[in-house]
Amino acid sequence: MPAWNADWRERALPELAARDWDLIVVGGGICGAGILHEAARRGWTCLLLEQRDFAWGTSSRSSKMVHGGLRYIAKGQLALTRDSVRERQRLLREAPGLVEPLSFLMAHYRGEFPGPKLFGGLLALYDAMAGKRNHLYYPLQQLRFLAPGLKEAGLLGGTRFFDAVTDDARLVMRVLGEARGEGGEALNGVRVVELLREQGRVVGLRAEDRETGRRFDFHGRAVALATGAWAERLRSPRGQEHVRPLRGSHLLLPAWRLPVAHAFSFMHAADRRPVFVFPWEGATVVGTTDLDHRQSLDQEARISGEELDYLLAACAQQFPAARITGADVLSTWAGVRPVVGDGESGRRPSEETREHVLWVEPGCVTLAGGKLTTFRLLALEVLRACADFVGRPLVEDDGALFGPCVAPALAQLSPALQRRLSGRYGRELPGLQEVLAEVGCECLPGTQTLWAELAWAAQGELVLHLDDLLLRRTRIGLLLPGGAGAQLPRIRQLCQARLGWDDARWGQEECDYLALWRACYSLPEPVAAPAPIINP
Template sequence: MNGTAERFDLLVVGGGISGAAVALAAARRGAKVLLVERQDFAAGSSSNSSKLVHGGLRYLKQGAWGLMRESLQAREQLLRDAPGLVRPMPFLMPHRPGQSPGRLAMRAGLFAYDQLAGRRTRRFLSAAQVAAELPGLAAEQGASGYEDATTDDARLTLRLLQEARAAGAELCNHTALLGLERDEAGRVRAARLRGLEGFERRVALGCVIASAGAQLGLLAPTLKLALPSLRPLRGSHVLLPLARLPLPCAVAWTHAQDGRPVFAYPWLGALLVGTTDVDQPDAAARPRISRDEQDYLLAALNQAFPQAGVQASDLQCSWSGLRPVIASGDGRAPSQESREHLVQAADGVVALSGGKLTTFAAMAEAALQAAAPWLPPLPSMQGPLLPPARDGVWGDALAPSLRAGPCLPGTDLTLAALRHSLQHEQVRHLDDLLLRRTRLGLLRPGFAADLLPLLEAPCQALLGWDTARFAREAERYLALMNEEHGVHR
């Protein structure tokens, strides 16, 4: 271990969306920031979400007006600042006899939704109009329309990290926090880290912000904070070819089994169907869709599209994320738990938990306010957290060059973009490349196994892998995909 400790104002533990936002907000204000992530950036829930940037229409029923207002304002800001990455998505909610919510309730809810968002997107379609716009959707009493947004959650996280690096932050994936060192008063003064190939490093610091999602509880002994009881909730999704059910927009409805909201919408050329909300007591275990969850989503899809006859054989892949929800402790159903975030701080350590993908900027601000006693004076943020870019995926400077040249066969991803990721985005394993830097592992049949021979030469040239290393990586990648992203046949 290096005996001379480099000093940072802030150590961020966790490379998901909220940790990335904290690092960016602090670095843009002039703080010296180090972010570490035990796995890969966005490897947890931040690449396994529902891919929706939304205001939380269902929060109306729970009376969570503040969270909905915050979410809608964040949605509108992201639509302005990342137009290539956060995109408007029109929704339809069909109305059927005996099915909630009815037309009048939706009209009132969508009026409030639009008022809080500051613009009108609501509309109503008759049954005949629905049949013309979206054939096959069961909507005997018409449908209510509104708008939310969708994103590539992993690329959104990486975009924040790119901006944080440009602002001076140091970012280390596949780096674990071994422990914290404290002075006699109990205040944190240093951290011990272990990176790739066992390299250990000691850094002096002023403050730690831990944003580890549903795994935050696993850090409790190290943080020495009285953390709230977390309730990891698994949200599972399935993906199928868009040609199987070619929806032109998103559809949301309530599941006949339990009245929970479910949805289906086109995402990156495929059809995404979600989501479940079930307990997963072991936050350390990698989440995977259960057969019951898969059956639940298939039943939902066939409920909304009775003539479709979608079966397990139609499914291409799945993914599951863990929601870092604060447990109420009162025995309520998973979907009734609050999605508000919570910040706790003591002795130079701040824990950030709860929250949702859409509200990452507000979560970062709350965490930095709590950390203020242990940070140097930081100026107020000027402008939005994410600097506006005409191309929200790669950034203005890189976008033209990454769109030029030949594409990988059967994809719209250029070889230039692939090489850029290998060279500049801290790819350590094939799943980093195929699951998060790109989405080929989810979007291509067979987890993109047919592309692996084409990736060997670039990985050897830019990552220094030899033939044996690439073979090991390919075997590891396919095993991981089958274990965590497969479906039940």
């Protein structure tokens, strides 16, 4: 594949705009990446355009879980749960090192919901969908060894089951890499201004390069809008269904402050919603909230003071001895879920269905809603709806999502690190190996991230801005104090030339990144007004 960087992008933009496409995908999150990949592997000519950066929206700010949606069983959404469980198992098989099993523990307390028998019954159905028993109940004495530090008052025991966890932004990049390997093209920093129509049919779109302000018209036989919470920007829904943007915020703590070997699921005392505390990337995540996001979608979502208090209260509730405070927080993130609502007033955010819908008009299909785990199935559904517009039948192919990994010799790395890199980089592993030979195999202090990963991303993963590099290609802006500010001098030494930035450009990027981190990934500013209820 050709180099995938800013120089390539500048040359390629007018050339790509001059081509006729079978399919143009709008939106560079996991759903858009999945659509591009499934189209490319079937031989469709296809292009993806993302307004900011790949995974910039929800797909880099999710709860990082690849799960079957256990709580959907209780709501009667059995088909959604079945599909999610099967897709979880597929990802575990095909992407080891990127999607990994995660042990969950649900503690049971006297008189509280759910009790061991009810929860065990739900898990029996959950496991049946996966094709194997995957849960076990532990009485109190055994649970103490598995989960030291849990709230003891009224504790009866706990049930252990398994789902999976991922780095969501890297999953997007891996799927895009597979799509590009099959002939698809993807561009970031390209904002779609409007859809182009002829005789009542969508025939393409007009887009603006956010880096230069230049505008281009792109033409295609079909357009697929996979823009998440932005789904209604380019076309209107039909009927009563609308996207209801719901914000979920998270805290990231140093592992030593709240060391957990499992994901702990429990009901928040304030509203009886499920919340989680779980290990991720060598740190501990606390999340999530669920409330209407009323701020502009053009600005990055950020945690509020009320949400911070809510999540700190969750820590105090389940791990009282840890005494977690805001001073312990490494970073925060907030994502906006594209949940489809029916307009029914008074429905709490957590009561909305997580089902998706397709809005179809001649030449254009809009995907609204959906979830990370089932992105492949969503992509296929979109392509079936696009096939008549394209004039090509959709070949039903249940082959592997990820192609074979051409693994170079990585003997200098531990088996665990080899597995991690193979899962994250796939087809791009030979290129990363060349950078490893030059840069070495050292990790950034306190992380599992190699310096070579930063160097590779800078030269080969279409980084346009510093936050692309530190918050999405790698996650060190979340994992290190102050957004990795102390490491910026060495990052500059390693990456500036690879990015092609002069000193003035680097200085501006660094200033912009640190301002963004303080505003959207750090602790919120103190709130003077009384805190509203999280879930009205």
